[in-house]
Amino acid sequence: xxxxxxxxxxxxSSTQKExxxxxxxxxKSREFLYRLIIGQLFYDGHQQIGQNLAQAVQAExxxxxxxxxxxxxxxxxxxxxxxxxxxxxFGIGNNDIGPGLDLEFETDSNTxxxxxxxxxxxxxxxxxxxxxxxxxSADGQLIATGSVDASIKILDVDRMLAKSAPDEMDxxxxxEQQGHPVIRTLYDHMEEVTCLEFHPKEPILCSGSKDQTxxxxxxxxxxxxxxxxxxxxxxxxxxxxxxPSGNHLIVATNHPVIRxxxxxxxxxxxxxxxNQQHSETVTCLKWSPDAKYFASCSRDxxxxxxxxxxxxxxxxxxxxxxxYEVCSVVFSRNGKYLLSxxxxxxxxxxxxxxxxxxxxxxxxxxxxxxEYEAQAVFNHSEDFVLFPDxxxxxxxxxxxxxxxxxxxxxxxxxxxxxxIAHSPTQAAFLTCSDDxxxxxxxxxxxxxx
Numbered sequence: 001x002x003x004x005x006x007x008x009x010x011x012x013s014s015t016q017k018e019x020x021x022x023x024x025x026x027x028k029s030r031e032f033l034y035r036l037i038i039g040q041l042f043y044d045g046h047q048q049i050g051q052n053l054a055q056a057v058q059a060e061x062x063x064x065x066x067x068x069x070x071x072x073x074x075x076x077x078x079x080x081x082x083x084x085x086x087x088x089x090f091g092i093g094n095n096d097i098g099p100g101l102d103l104e105f106e107t108d109s110n111t112x113x114x115x116x117x118x119x120x121x122x123x124x125x126x127x128x129x130x131x132x133x134x135x136x137s138a139d140g141q142l143i144a145t146g147s148v149d150a151s152i153k154i155l156d157v158d159r160m161l162a163k164s165a166p167d168e169m170d171x172x173x174x175x176e177q178q179g180h181p182v183i184r185t186l187y188d189h190m191e192e193v194t195c196l197e198f199h200p201k202e203p204i205l206c207s208g209s210k211d212q213t214x215x216x217x218x219x220x221x222x223x224x225x226x227x228x229x230x231x232x233x234x235x236x237x238x239x240x241x242x243x244p245s246g247n248h249l250i251v252a253t254n255h256p257v258i259r260x261x262x263x264x265x266x267x268x269x270x271x272x273x274x275n276q277q278h279s280e281t282v283t284c285l286k287w288s289p290d291a292k293y294f295a296s297c298s299r300d301x302x303x304x305x306x307x308x309x310x311x312x313x314x315x316x317x318x319x320x321x322x323x324y325e326v327c328s329v330v331f332s333r334n335g336k337y338l339l340s341x342x343x344x345x346x347x348x349x350x351x352x353x354x355x356x357x358x359x360x361x362x363x364x365x366x367x368x369x370x371e372y373e374a375q376a377v378f379n380h381s382e383d384f385v386l387f388p389d390x391x392x393x394x395x396x397x398x399x400x401x402x403x404x405x406x407x408x409x410x411x412x413x414x415x416x417x418x419x420i421a422h423s424p425t426q427a428a429f430l431t432c433s434d435d436x437x438x439x440x441x442x443x444x445x446x447x448x449x
Contacts, residue, residue, distance in 0.1 A: 039066030146193030208237030
């Protein structure tokens, strides 16, 4: 006993494992506890303290901001029998975590989705002018691309994959996969196509253009080249977003005021308070998945959150990217977070309940301020954040939970990448460039998500 008391030397981990398994388990438990503490410090905004502790205990891999420690403590206090002042009706049992990213409960950054740098070009399509717009359908089976030449192409994902790898074709679907990947080419705009989006429930494609029109195409009919419905605006159309039900469409033009249209009646609504609108052109609009809110960002450097029913602004993140133009916004699938990108080449993850920036994804854009607007997007599982680096025409990717940089990948374009969109259902994304081309990227090795 005396020798043990006078020799407090810590044994190396291998010796501990051989001589005392309980001690080894204790060390692992302490490492887990330290990770919880570090994640809570990051979550509460104490970045420097969290980084210092992470370096001191050599926390690997890097810890994401997480509220899990607080939740665990409060849940334990709720069931502590001798505590009279314990909080009521609080715990993790009633929370719907939902799919995708949720930093309140996640402390580990293990990902099951393939890294974006492992994707390969599966198909390339060309326009007669710069390719500026693109999107996926809600089921991930169709892609649309739009160009300065005013044309729109609709491509079938299965046919693109079959074209690039005939040996991997599903024999039961060989006939339908053998056709040309471009299944529709639409000509109904007079100027550049600036934005595209598929209807969330119907076989309808919506397009916006510099010719000051929004057009709705019925893509279920192979012979149709013209739109069945047109909305005429007073300014060039920049962006729009469908309500999850498909019944309403929010629209931004070169004018800062956001419009909301009833898709069936084409009646237009605007916020009744002019001082709540952006002061400069809106660059991106997105509905939240539950349709309670929609978000907008602008050249004025602000991000605004709007009530989806009253059409009123309920929150503003002024100078969200240090005063630089904000280029894109997108909600996480559970609606708790908003991912944004700015012309300072930084992407940020905002927690909407606290109006805080939880994570900044840095390291893209080595030449300072970028020239063109670029989008930050999640991959289909929300394990990664993707962003095109304008200077090198390569793809930057980060672990969405802890902002660790992943391998860069050349996107193979000879011009600036003007749009990136990831499939909502599988490991695939689309890039559109000023080199007149759109590239479809796909990870062929199956991965469990």
